[in-house]
Amino acid sequence: MAEINPESLPEEKAPVNFIHQIIQEDIKNNKNNGRVHTRFPPEPNGYLHIGHAKSICLNFGTAAKFGGKCNLRFDDTNPVKEDTEYVDSIMEDVRWLGFNWDGLYYASDYFDTLYEYAKKLIIKKLAYVCDLSQEEMSLQRGTVTKPGTDSPYRNRTVEENLDLFRRMRAGEFPEGARVLRAKIDMAHANMLMRDPILYRIIHAEHHNTGDKWCIYPMYDFAHGQCDSIEGITHSICTLEFEVHRPLYDWFIEKLEIFAPQQIEFARLNLSYTVMSKRKLLQLVNEGHVNGWDDPRMPTISGLRRRGFTPESIRRFADVIGVAKRDQVIDVSLLEFCLREDLNKKADRLMAVLNPVKLIIDNYPEGQVEYLDAVINPEDPEKGFRKVPFSKELFIEKEDFMIDPPGKFFRLKPGGEVRLKYAYIIKCESFLQDPVTGEVTEIHCTYEPDTRSGMPNSNKKVKGTLHWAAVSNSVKSEVRLYDRLFVKETPEDVEEGQDFKVNLNPDSLKVVTAYCEPAISQYKPGDKVQFERMGYFCVDQDSTETNLVINRTTTLKDNWAKIAGKE
RNA sequence: UGUCCGAUGGUGUAAUGGCAGCACAAGAGAUUUUGGUUCUCUUGGUCUAGGUUCGAAUCCUGGUCGGACAACCA
Numbered sequence: 001m002a003e004i005n006p007e008s009l010p011e012e013k014a015p016v017n018f019i020h021q022i023i024q025e026d027i028k029n030n031k032n033n034g035r036v037h038t039r040f041p042p043e044p045n046g047y048l049h050i051g052h053a054k055s056i057c058l059n060f061g062t063a064a065k066f067g068g069k070c071n072l073r074f075d076d077t078n079p080v081k082e083d084t085e086y087v088d089s090i091m092e093d094v095r096w097l098g099f100n101w102d103g104l105y106y107a108s109d110y111f112d113t114l115y116e117y118a119k120k121l122i123i124k125k126l127a128y129v130c131d132l133s134q135e136e137m138s139l140q141r142g143t144v145t146k147p148g149t150d151s152p153y154r155n156r157t158v159e160e161n162l163d164l165f166r167r168m169r170a171g172e173f174p175e176g177a178r179v180l181r182a183k184i185d186m187a188h189a190n191m192l193m194r195d196p197i198l199y200r201i202i203h204a205e206h207h208n209t210g211d212k213w214c215i216y217p218m219y220d221f222a223h224g225q226c227d228s229i230e231g232i233t234h235s236i237c238t239l240e241f242e243v244h245r246p247l248y249d250w251f252i253e254k255l256e257i258f259a260p261q262q263i264e265f266a267r268l269n270l271s272y273t274v275m276s277k278r279k280l281l282q283l284v285n286e287g288h289v290n291g292w293d294d295p296r297m298p299t300i301s302g303l304r305r306r307g308f309t310p311e312s313i314r315r316f317a318d319v320i321g322v323a324k325r326d327q328v329i330d331v332s333l334l335e336f337c338l339r340e341d342l343n344k345k346a347d348r349l350m351a352v353l354n355p356v357k358l359i360i361d362n363y364p365e366g367q368v369e370y371l372d373a374v375i376n377p378e379d380p381e382k383g384f385r386k387v388p389f390s391k392e393l394f395i396e397k398e399d400f401m402i403d404p405p406g407k408f409f410r411l412k413p414g415g416e417v418r419l420k421y422a423y424i425i426k427c428e429s430f431l432q433d434p435v436t437g438e439v440t441e442i443h444c445t446y447e448p449d450t451r452s453g454m455p456n457s458n459k460k461v462k463g464t465l466h467w468a469a470v471s472n473s474v475k476s477e478v479r480l481y482d483r484l485f486v487k488e489t490p491e492d493v494e495e496g497q498d499f500k501v502n503l504n505p506d507s508l509k510v511v512t513a514y515c516e517p518a519i520s521q522y523k524p525g526d527k528v529q530f531e532r533m534g535y536f537c538v539d540q541d542s543t544e545t546n547l548v549i550n551r552t553t554t555l556k557d558n559w560a561k562i563a564g565k566e
Numbered sequence: 567u568g569u570c571c572g573a574u575g576g577u578g579u580a581a582u583g584g585c586a587g588c589a590c591a592a593g594a595g596a597u598u599u600u601g602g603u604u605c606u607c608u609u610g611g612u613c614u615a616g617g618u619u620c621g622a623a624u625c626c627u628g629g630u631c632g633g634a635c636a637a638c639c640a
Binding site for chain 1: 572579587590600602603633639
């Protein structure tokens with residue numbers, strides 16, 4: 001059984017996407033005895049990305065919704081591109097997203113059956129061995145507006161075809177020497193029906209079948225039949241396979257086997273990123289990112305490392321919907337789903353990422369107070385943590401301005417702000433670097449009776465700042481990630497350029513942050529909110545002595561908007 | 567100059583011949599010891615021209631625009 005996610009289970013009157021409408025109708029008509037069986041069929045030639053997550057949620061979610069089953073099947077028909085590294089990562093990602101497959105299969109599990117299917121077509125005079133070279137075949141295929149011409153090998157006898165095909169399998173011919181083709185119609189308006197290739201010779205080791213085979217079925221000759229063998233009732237796939245459907249149906253009909261129903265939907269596109277495996281591979285290979293799980297990548301493993309939760313991704317998949325028109329989803333919707341989830345779950349902590357020293361002149365030298373701070377205001381049951389407060393603190397440089405604009409309600413000369421969970425302070429003076437003018441030290445006084453919880457703590461001040469004690473903080477390496485591309489559509493480039501010109505040079509900035517001691521209790525993968533700064537997670541690169549933290553995303557920042565307008 | 571698919575606010579997605587709704591984004595306000603959260607409100611849409619109908623986003627026809635298809639890739 002595919003795991004049921006109660007949150008994504010639609011309400012009685014919730015809108016139903018067109019695929020679920022079709023399935024509801026099928027169940028009503030008792031098609032397949034009301035059985036619903038889907039599958040997620042990746043090729044193990046790369047890592048899964050957020051686009052795959054949409055498909056995974058759709059397939060597993062559909063099975064769960066209708067009490068059906070969902071398989072995981074690796075469509076591994078091309079040994080030169082595939083690898084067990086990818087198989088492992090795909091299984092990990094699917095599980096992490098929260099799904100459990102019913103059957104785990106490989107297209108290569110069916111190579112024997114597929115071989116028999118091919119022979120059956122030969123016997124039915126519906127397939128032939130063709131000796132044309134790749135170039136010749138491409139020439140004879142015609143174009144979308146011109147019909148192709150028949151291969152001179154099209155009318156070989158059944159016996160000759162059977163013999164040649166057997167010898168292809170036996171390894172008697174070099175790679176590329178011959179192929180097995182379907183005999184359909186070289187003048188068909190659908191190019192895919194112009195005698196497509198069924199089998200080709202590849203003398204390569206397969207990650208699953210080793211050296212058992214030297215001929216491999218084409219995806220088109222494998223995919224539909226694999227679905228059929230597994231009894232898949234609804235083969236949900238992306239739009240580009242719509243033109244393949246007549247071919248799949250042709251195989252099913254001629255082979256006289258169970259007929260799954262293929263339904264196509266629009267693949268996901270996200271603004272400010274690229275989604276094709278080829279481009280992602282390029283980013284990895286050329287070192288623009290640090291591997292498939294780089295937190296800037298739209299891969300599942302990248303999002304996981306960035307600090308996304310499976311819940312937020314499932315919610316996203318639910319919210320974007322399913323339809324047949326091309327969709328480009330604004331990345332802000334993904335961020336919304338993320339914040340919505342993290343806001344409920346993430347423990348609050350204070351950390352200063354861009355520090356400037358603040359000294360409270362009238363606070364006793366050497367004194368340390370341990371103040372109570374709420375762990376998560378959205379989840380009061382989590383209680384409190386202790387934060388050490390003392391005379392010398394760090395605050396964010398951006399929280400102090402010498403001559404601020406009107407709506408700035410942070411710290412300024414002569415101004416008052418609250419230090420969160422602590423006291424109200426007043427800025428008395430500040431020191432500047434004589435050369436750069438940069439503020440190097442801020443001097444304040446505090447009002448002892450304004451500590452949080454004290455009677456006078458209700459005093460109204462405009463701003464509240466987070467802070468960290470100079471001598472009681474944990475230093476950590478914080479990786480500030482931003483979107484990977486500066487352009488909404490990275491592929492949108494001028495003649496002669498490619499998508500990489502739109503790479504964001506500032507997609508990663510590394511800083512040293514001062515964090516309250518409570519950070520030490522969190523382990524790689526744990527998620528927290530640094531108050532006023534954003535959501536962060538502990539990275540796997542952390543060691544005993546060097547804590548590494550990723551910024552998952554900033555908080556929604558209205559001040560940035562106001563400041564930006566001025 | 568082919569075949570197939572598609573077209574609803576900025577972005578997505580509903581409405582299945584009967585009041586064009588929802589989410590994100592954007593804008594205004596309230597609350598707030600996170601310029602977060604929460605709450606209230608606002609702006610803004612049926613590609614186009616005909617036809618069928620009492621009534622069309624929905625059905626029909628033409629056009630326009632977008633996408634897919636000519637790998638021994640999937």
